[in-house]
Amino acid sequence: MPPLPPLPSTVARTRAAAVASLLGLIVLGLAWELWLAPTGQKLLAWKVLPLTIPLAGLLKNRMYTYRWVSLLVWVYFTEGVVRATSDHGPGVPLAVIEVVLCLVLFAACATHVRWRLQQAKDGHA
Template sequence: MTAETACYRTLLATWTAQFALLMLWYLWVAPPPESLRAPVLVLLIAPWLLPLRGLLRRRRYTVAWSSLLVLAYFIHAVLAAAGPAPGRWLGLAELVITLTYFTAAMGFVRLGRYRGTAAG
């Protein structure tokens, strides 16, 4: 397995883990009030679904801009990790996932450039 393939598999695994964590967090572990559940899910889950098609097709441009999208989730993780107890552990898990995603995304894009297929 090449380093590029390892980065790509890590990228997909962390994308899936982030999606699962957000779904579990806001639907089961610490759900918001019923009136806020739909807006919270739309604001937190919908943006995460945007790069899915490009990620599955291994498009480097999509991976590059999704690495910028993950920074918003990084900020969310830092704020949750600094908060009260139920969200603290979830925030730390999200922090690890977002940092791993960002690292894998940068590795995937950079390794593709060395192969001769630049992003863009």
């Protein structure tokens, strides 16, 4: 397989933001449920498993992955909002961080798709 052509800097930045926020959600979810504010149910750490699936697609710059991740992220956003408003103690700031990471991931994916489609339309991709 030939190497991928270099991405324009704006698209590369959105890709980096998407990958970083996705990795942040994975690390946060594991740390939250296993060490930082465990609920006593270690099985809740499995909630991050769906987040690991799109990582390869984002790293390979697959447009389809950016599209469906922008939908998947709303599940985690909802969890963060619910836990930020109903939990007590260390779970509240962790939930706020989750919400912020979800918003960054959504914005990065949506912007990435939009800019790549615009480039394709303009004949640059």
